[in-house]
Amino acid sequence: MMSLLLPSPSDKNAVQGNGLPPGGASGASGASLVLLDRDHSILAFNERVLDWAVREDVPLLERLRYLCIVSSNLDEFFEVRAAAHLGATPDGSSKSAYGVNSFEALALKAQALVARQYALYNDSLMPAFAALGIRIVPHGERTAAQRRWVREHFAREVRPLLIPVGLDPAHPFPQVANKSLNFIVRLRGGDAFGRENEIAIVKVPRALQRIMRLPAKVAPSGTKFVSLSSIIRTHLADLFPGRQVVEFSQFRVTRHSDLAVDEEDVRNLRTALRQGLQHRHYGQAVRLEVSAGCSAFLADFLQTQFALPAAALYRVHGPVNLVRLGQLVDLVNDPALLFPAWRPAWPAQLPRPGGILARLRRRDLLIHQPFESFDGVLGFLREAVGDPQVLAIKQTIYRTGADSEQMELLREAVRRGKEVMAVVELKARFDEEANINWADALESIGAQVVYGVMGLKTHAKMLLVTRREGGGLRRYGHLSTGNYNPRTARLYTDLSYLTADPHVTADMDAVFDHLANQNRVPRLKRLLLxxxxxxxxxxxxxxxxxxxxxxxxxxxxxxxxxxxxxxxxxxxxxxxxxxxxxxxxxxxxxxxxxxxxxxxxxxxxxxxxxxxxxxxxxxxxxxxxxxxxxxxxxxxxxxxxxxxxxxxxxxxxxxxxxxxxxxxxxxxxxxxxxxxxxxxxxxxxxxxxxxxxxxxxxxxxxxxxxxxxxxxxxxxxx
Incomplete structure (x- = not known):
C-alpha cells in the first residue's frame, strides 16, 4: 500500500457564526441549512451497493450476491423504518422536507430502486449466467423429462406440505407471516358443497428449498435449476381438483418487525422478549409484493386485507423474494465466478497463541479486521481461559451469532472455576433469540448474566480479563469497533484494540460494574461513555x-x-x-x-x-x-x-x-x-x-x- 498525501483542503471560510441551532441555521445569504432526510439517505446507500451488482469487473456470482444484499437491506428498511411513515396520520400522509407525502416520497424512491434490481436481474445477470450454461429453467422451456421430474418432485416433496385455504365465512383470510412466500388464486366452479368461494390462499412453508438443481439425467448439459415458486405455479391446478384456476399471483407481505417492550412494565425482560418474538412475524403490514402480471382484482383484494395504500404495492418482474436467490451462489459454487478467496493473516503484532498477555504487558496491540484475522481475538480469550492465574472474565455480547466459539470459551471458563460475567444485550435487533439462548446457556452453568441498563441498549464492545500477578491483580482488555462475531469479522472492516493500560482497564471495569449494578459511574480517565x-x-x-x-x-x-x-x-x-x-x-x-x-x-x-x-x-x-x-x-x-x-x-x-x-x-x-x-x-x-x-x-x-x-x-x- 503506497504512502498517500492528502489533497490541499479548500480555502478557509471566513463566514463566522454560532453553528446550527435546532431546526436549521442561517448562512451568509440568510438561507437556512436544511438537513437531508435520513430514510432517503438509507435508500441512496442501497443504490451505491447495487452498483456493485452492475459492475462488470465484479465476478458474476458476486454481482448476484450484491443484488441479494440490496434486497435484504430493503427488507430490513421496511421492517424497521416504514411503519412510522405509513402511520403518520390515518391516511398515511405527512409532510417532509421533500414537500410531499413522506410515505409516497419514500415509496417512489424505493420503487425506482426495486425496478432497477429486477431490470438488472432479467436483462443482465440471468443472460450472463445463461451464456455460461447456468439457467433457472421456466416451465415453458422444460423438456418432457424435466417436466416429469418437476411433477414427481412436487407430488413427493411439496404437495404434502401445502394447505390451500378457500376463503368463506368459516375460513377467513389466514395469518400470513412476515416475508413468507404465498399464492393468491382465483377459482371458477363450485366447491364440494356447490359454493362458489372464488378466492384461495396457498401458504408456502419456509422449510422448502427455494432453488433446486435439476439432476444430470434430465439436464445433461449445462447447470440447470428450477425455482420452488415455478414448481408450485405449474401445479397450482392440482391443489383444486374439479375447479378451474382463472388467475393467480405470488405475493409476499413485509411487516413491521421492531420489537417494542415496555421495560417499565415487565418483571423479566428475557421472558417478555421471548413472548414478543412469537408475535414478530405478524406485525403491521407495510409493504406488499406481487407478480408484475397480478390482476387489479387480486391486488386490490390483498391491499384491502392488509390495509395498505397504493404506494405500498410493488409489482415485480420475477420472484417476489430476491434474497432467496442467494442460494444460487452456493449451489453453483464456481471459484471462477467468485472473488478470489481472502484468508486473513494472523495479526503481525501478536505472538502465536500462548504469549499474547506477555506481549500486552509491553505495549498495546491492534488487529485490523478482516485484513488480519479475528482468530487473534479468540487467541486472547483462549489464553485467558486456559491460564490458571486468570481469575475473572467479563464480556459484552451484542451480536455473536447462534454458533459461537467465543461463547463456548466463556462456558469453558466457568467450568474451570473462573468468575464469568456476561452483559447480554437481549434487544439486539433480529439477534434477540440467539442472545436469549446464550443467556440461558451461560446462566445454566453458573455465569453471572446481566442485561445492561433498563431503557438502553448495551452496544459497547468490551472483553476484560483479570489475572493474579506478583501478589496483586492485573487487567487485560479488548475493545472493538465491531461485534464478537467470527462470521461478520470476515466480512466487516473493524478494529480490535488490545491493552493492559491500567487506566483503560480500570475504566472498563468501572463500566462493567455500572452495567451490573447501575450505580453512578466514577470519573473515567480514558474512556468516553x-x-x-x-x-x-x-x-x-x-x-x-x-x-x-x-x-x-x-x-x-x-x-x-x-x-x-x-x-x-x-x-x-x-x-x-x-x-x-x-x-x-x-x-x-x-x-x-x-x-x-x-x-x-x-x-x-x-x-x-x-x-x-x-x-x-x-x-x-x-x-x-x-x-x-x-x-x-x-x-x-x-x-x-x-x-x-x-x-x-x-x-x-x-x-x-x-x-x-x-x-x-x-x-x-x-x-x-x-x-x-x-x-x-x-x-x-x-x-x-x-x-x-x-x-x-x-x-x-x-x-x-x-x-x-x-x-x-x-x-x-x-
Whole structure:
C-alpha cells in the first residue's frame, strides 16, 4: 500500500457564526441549512451497493450476491423504518422536507430502486449466467423429462406440505407471516358443497428449498435449476381438483418487525422478549409484493386485507423474494465466478497463541479486521481461559451469532472455576433469540448474566480479563469497533484494540460494574461513555478544531463512521467548518449533513466507500493547533448511539498505532478513487473521479496484509 498525501483542503471560510441551532441555521445569504432526510439517505446507500451488482469487473456470482444484499437491506428498511411513515396520520400522509407525502416520497424512491434490481436481474445477470450454461429453467422451456421430474418432485416433496385455504365465512383470510412466500388464486366452479368461494390462499412453508438443481439425467448439459415458486405455479391446478384456476399471483407481505417492550412494565425482560418474538412475524403490514402480471382484482383484494395504500404495492418482474436467490451462489459454487478467496493473516503484532498477555504487558496491540484475522481475538480469550492465574472474565455480547466459539470459551471458563460475567444485550435487533439462548446457556452453568441498563441498549464492545500477578491483580482488555462475531469479522472492516493500560482497564471495569449494578459511574480517565459524556466530549473536540482554525492555527477533523444523523454533532461540524476548520467525513450509509452548501458547509466534504467488505470502523481524528487526537469507538454519530445506548470511545495513545490507524483507516479512504462516492448538497451521490491506475482502499489493504508484500511505506496525516 503506497504512502498517500492528502489533497490541499479548500480555502478557509471566513463566514463566522454560532453553528446550527435546532431546526436549521442561517448562512451568509440568510438561507437556512436544511438537513437531508435520513430514510432517503438509507435508500441512496442501497443504490451505491447495487452498483456493485452492475459492475462488470465484479465476478458474476458476486454481482448476484450484491443484488441479494440490496434486497435484504430493503427488507430490513421496511421492517424497521416504514411503519412510522405509513402511520403518520390515518391516511398515511405527512409532510417532509421533500414537500410531499413522506410515505409516497419514500415509496417512489424505493420503487425506482426495486425496478432497477429486477431490470438488472432479467436483462443482465440471468443472460450472463445463461451464456455460461447456468439457467433457472421456466416451465415453458422444460423438456418432457424435466417436466416429469418437476411433477414427481412436487407430488413427493411439496404437495404434502401445502394447505390451500378457500376463503368463506368459516375460513377467513389466514395469518400470513412476515416475508413468507404465498399464492393468491382465483377459482371458477363450485366447491364440494356447490359454493362458489372464488378466492384461495396457498401458504408456502419456509422449510422448502427455494432453488433446486435439476439432476444430470434430465439436464445433461449445462447447470440447470428450477425455482420452488415455478414448481408450485405449474401445479397450482392440482391443489383444486374439479375447479378451474382463472388467475393467480405470488405475493409476499413485509411487516413491521421492531420489537417494542415496555421495560417499565415487565418483571423479566428475557421472558417478555421471548413472548414478543412469537408475535414478530405478524406485525403491521407495510409493504406488499406481487407478480408484475397480478390482476387489479387480486391486488386490490390483498391491499384491502392488509390495509395498505397504493404506494405500498410493488409489482415485480420475477420472484417476489430476491434474497432467496442467494442460494444460487452456493449451489453453483464456481471459484471462477467468485472473488478470489481472502484468508486473513494472523495479526503481525501478536505472538502465536500462548504469549499474547506477555506481549500486552509491553505495549498495546491492534488487529485490523478482516485484513488480519479475528482468530487473534479468540487467541486472547483462549489464553485467558486456559491460564490458571486468570481469575475473572467479563464480556459484552451484542451480536455473536447462534454458533459461537467465543461463547463456548466463556462456558469453558466457568467450568474451570473462573468468575464469568456476561452483559447480554437481549434487544439486539433480529439477534434477540440467539442472545436469549446464550443467556440461558451461560446462566445454566453458573455465569453471572446481566442485561445492561433498563431503557438502553448495551452496544459497547468490551472483553476484560483479570489475572493474579506478583501478589496483586492485573487487567487485560479488548475493545472493538465491531461485534464478537467470527462470521461478520470476515466480512466487516473493524478494529480490535488490545491493552493492559491500567487506566483503560480500570475504566472498563468501572463500566462493567455500572452495567451490573447501575450505580453512578466514577470519573473515567480514558474512556468516553454514552449516554453520559460521549456526545459532549466529541462536540468539545470539534469545537476546539474550529476555534483553532479561527485563530489561524491548524483545525482539522476527519471522521469515519457508518452513519451521521445526530443533529447536535452535525451542528458542531457546521460551526467548526464556518470558523475555518477543514472537515472530511467518510460515512458509509445514512448522512444527514449536506456538503458544499455555500456559506454553511463549504469546508465539509463527505464521501462514502462501498467495497467488497462492509465498512464498519469508527475512527475520529481531531487536530487543534499542535494537539492531535485519535479515538476509536463502538458508536456511530447518531442520536440513538449518543443518548439511548451504552457506547464507548477510547483514545489511541501509542504513537505508532495512532499513525497506523490514520494511514489505514483515514488517509487511504480519503484517496480511494475506485470505490468512493461523494455527497452533493442535494443529497445525491456521484462516483469520485477515477484515475487510470486508481486504487480502492480495501484492495490496497488486502495487498498490504497479503503474505510476502512490502510493508506500508511512509506516513501521512489526514
Amino acid at each position: 454514552a449516554p453520559f459524556d460521549l456526545q459532549r466530549r466529541m462536540i468539545e473536540k470539534i469545537d476546539a478544531a474550529g476555534l483553532a482554525a479561527e485563530r489561524g492555527e491548524d483545525g482539522r477533523i476527519v471522521a469515519k463512521m457508518n452513519a451521521l444523523t445526530d443533529e447536535a454533532l452535525i451542528a458542531a461540524l457546521v460551526r467548526a467548518a464556518r470558523r475555518g476548520a477543514s472537515v472530511d467525513l467518510v460515512v458509509r450509509g445514512a448522512c444527514m449533513l449536506p456538503a458544499g452548501v455555500p456559506g454553511m458547509t463549504d469546508n465539509i466534504r463527505v464521501r462514502s466507500v462501498i467495497g467488497r467488505f462492509l465498512e464498519h470502523t469508527r475512527v475520529f481524528y481531531f487536530r487543534s493547533g499542535g494537539q492531535e487526537d485519535v479515538y476509536l469507538s463502538s458508536a456511530d454519530w447518531m442520536n440513538r448511539n449518543m443518548l439511548r445506548r451504552v457506547e464507548i470511545a477510547w483514545p489511541v495513545t501509542d504513537a505508532k498505532l495512532r499513525q497506523r490507524i490514520i494511514d489505514e483507516c483515514l488517509v487511504a479512504y480519503l484517496h480511494d478513487d475506485r470505490d468512493a462516492w461523494t455527497l452533493a448538497s442535494d443529497g445525491s451521490y456521484a462516483r469520485a473521479p477515477r484515475a487510470l491506475d486508481g486504487h480502492g482502499a480495501q484492495g490496497a489493504l488486502m495487498e498490504r496484509y497479503a503474505p510476502r508484500t512490502p510493508a506500508l511505506k511512509g506516513a501521512a496525516n489526514p
